[in-house]
Amino acid sequence: EAQVTQNPRYLITVTGKKLTVTCSQNMNHEYMSWYRQDPGLGLRQIYYSMNVEVTDKGDVPEGYKVSRKEKRNFPLILESPSPNQTSLYFCASSLDWAAAEQYFGPGTRLTVT
């Protein structure tokens, strides 16, 4: 089944404790992206990747890192999480940048206390 998977689905952590949210897609997509969703603000793009080893900042990259060492994986790293990073996070992928449809993962609910 073609899908985007994220782990963990739920995470409660404390300020400053490094964490990684994994994202994997099995569709051989080139373009991958991370979004955060907050009430009233919609989806805001954190980072995106055009292909392996090619990543760039979205609109809200502060406090986040990403890597794209393999085509299928695009982990999101929070080196020192803070309470303002409490949010719902979505990973998404598409065939390439020009493709219309992005496929979203199920989401990761992160709470930073």
Place this chain on the structure above:
Amino acid sequence: GQQVMQIPQYQHVQEGEDFTTYCNSSTTLSNIQWYKQRPGGHPVFLIQLVKSGEVKKQKRLTFQFGEAKKNSSLHITATQTTDVGTYFCAADNTGGFKTIFGAGTRLFVKA
């Protein structure tokens, strides 16, 4: 930075009533996409519009792209309880490779 404004933020309708959500941009858009997110779910792609004045239909859903390619709308005819959720518009960032989403319109349908 580039923004896509979406209104209304919420809409309550009685089942059978129509519903419309609007997206507006101050700059010309190359295209616009629409997504639906069910409560507790993830966004799911509905459609993309590319041409000026384009109109596309999917059963009870009608999507329009303005002549100036600065606005778009999604209209649902005779809403059903299965239409509940949040509808987002999204656009490719001009000159870049980012995607800009509107804030979404949450639709509530009362049976």
